[in-house]
Amino acid sequence: MKTNTTIIDAMNKAIDSGYFEKDKHVTDVRFLIEQPINDWDRPVFAFFPNERYSNEDGLFTSYSHIGQHCACAIAYADECEEATSEQYADLKAELEGLGYNLNVLNK
Numbered sequence: 001m002k003t004n005t006t007i008i009d010a011m012n013k014a015i016d017s018g019y020f021e022k023d024k025h026v027t028d029v030r031f032l033i034e035q036p037i038n039d040w041d042r043p044v045f046a047f048f049p050n051e052r053y054s055n056e057d058g059l060f061t062s063y064s065h066i067g068q069h070c071a072c073a074i075a076y077a078d079e080c081e082e083a084t085s086e087q088y089a090d091l092k093a094e095l096e097g098l099g100y101n102l103n104v105l106n107k
Contacts, residue, residue, distance in 0.1 A: 023101045027051065030105045031088035032080035044083045044091050047072055049105070065091060082106045 030047045043064060051061040053071040062072035083106065095102060 021099055022096075023099050026101050026103050028103050028105055029095070029100075030077065031083040031091065032077060033083050033087065035076070035080060044088050045072070046088075046091055046095060047077045047080075049074070049077070063091075063095060065094065 027048060028050050030049060031044055032047050033044055034042045036042055043066075045062050045064040048061045048063070053059040053061045058074045059071045060074055060077070061069060062077075063069050085106070088106070092102065092104070
């Protein structure tokens, strides 16, 4: 367990220090709130509508604090609520710390 903590601490330090260079490519993003499941929290995730996850139709790249990059079906994203700027601020900062140059599409 100590190794995982050390890796996470090192990654967080790299992000906080601006270690990752900002991407020249501008990436469109929608910050969304997960659909409710029972009484669980509804975390915010980033959905990249122009970044295909694979060759499979309807799958695009998404990102969350836990799990990081993964696939997201466009049909699922379309059913999710948009997050407010206050709700997605931490996730946006994390992505920008990783070098993303974001164009936020939220209204």
